[in-house]
Amino acid sequence: MSKKILYLLGIALTIILGMFLYQNYCCNCCMKPPKLDNSTTVVNNKRTGLVPFTIKGSDFDYHCNDNIKFVKNEKAALVPFSDSVAIGFKNLKTALQSNPNKKIKITGYATSDEKNTTTFQNLALARANDLKKYLISTGFDANSFVLEGEIKDKWEMNSDTLIGPASFNIIENEPASNNQWEVLKAKINANPLVLYFNTNESRENLSTEEQTKIAEIATYLKNVPNAKVSIVGHSDSVGAREANIVLGQSRAEFAKAFLIKKGIDSKQIQTSSQGPDNPIADNTSEEGKSKNRRTVVTIK
Template sequence: MSKRTTNLIGILLTILAGIFFYYQLCSSCGAAVAEDAPVEKVVAPAVPETTSYPFALSDVGYSCNVNDNYNFNVSSSTILTPLATAVNDCIGSLKTYLGDQSDKVMNITGFYKSDENNNSAFPNLGLARANAVKNHLVEQGISSTQINTFGQLKEEMISKDNIYYGPVSYSLETEAANAMDDMKALRDKINADPLVLYFDTAEASISLTAAQRQKIADISRYIDKVADASCNVVGHTDNTGKASTNMRLGQNRADFAKDYLMKNGISGTKINASSKGQTQPVATNASEDGKAKNRRTEVTLK
């Protein structure tokens, strides 16, 4: 082999060796860069934890605390059933305790959020939920005279699957000495400025203002707290049509209002519905405005 050929082979081997080592080194460098490069992490948005409030209350000689409660759908004051066995057990022991302690009262506070739709007759869904719980406890044998109801705005509540878990709290206390004086003052206040529901001609439907909702809450409270209390619901009409027809229409309106109050937790046995027809106008029937004022149902307390 000539010297020239040997040199050419040497040059070719050198080039091939250089190419080989180049790719080896570049591959290692690339891997090192890839390993050292920061990796962007995709963080999923945090899911708010569902709130849940227990059925818990205590007093001297009594305590009950279970990790369950009354539950409600969002924008609803209807209790979801069935209740947990532990809750029913607490209700049973609470009935016994309150039966033995006649001077004790139970405070029920229902929670609600400002973005919920309130389709109840009460000022807010919290109070409506508290009244729903109160009515259930009364069905279990606890006296309504030993129950107070309240509503509380609680924006931090988080629902799950359209359900609020336990949006109700409880406490026990001794009944205030002037409680009956407060009830008498409440009755006088309501009768001085009765709940008045207005109706369109020949119609019986109810649309409540905020002030009317508060009056219904006050009426419900009085009837609950005073053992022999009741309310009178009297239907009135304008003078359009026959007097006999208007007497029936007034009764229909009174019955409609009674049914509405019953659906919102006031016992039907505590509601007396009657009609005065067109016989007791509060304004002239010579104008449409006057007739509108005469088409009404008034609710007062006895």
């Protein structure tokens, strides 16, 4: 083998050896360490318990991941509710209005370590009642509810807030007998709905008690189709009698409009006005006049 060939082989071996040493011993010392991304978050694969909001019935099923919340030891739910929960209640109201033979059973829950400072048997039942009051304020029939309360050892919580400690189930309502409707009519007429008005006013916001009475009237009329409701408007004696007759009639028409919004057929409603002709108090005092400015709603 010639010297020239040996010389070339030596150069080739030197190059190969140099590349080997560079790749294995020098390359890593020239590379920059990887830069940490501050936006990277650590994901905890352990999923916390989820308590979805649900309303269930034989032909009704609504659910969403949002839910009602109660602060620990408190009977009142945190409001306003999310849009998803509100939609569920709206759909529920429509379902119940189209089927008077069904009711909604609300079961409230509380944990064994919570304090009950209410007049109810337990905090769970108080929470169910709070939800009932809320639904009545949105137009639900006051007679459409069955309430229960259950105490649990623990419940899903976020800090000091219980997530979804209530369930909603649509149940069949036992058909009422004619005697039951007579009892309801007697109750309505024994303690009739009376709306009071300030001078020259013909409308006002309704209290929870007034809304409950209207709901009872609506329930009776829906189940006794031939019945009629009588709405009579009254006024104090200030001003001309003719003007007070008109004012009393406008008050009766306000009550009629409200009952129609509750789903009562306008053909079942009769309105009239007695103006200042039937006072229940002395018109010589401001207190007496305020009692005379009223509308009385009864079942005929």
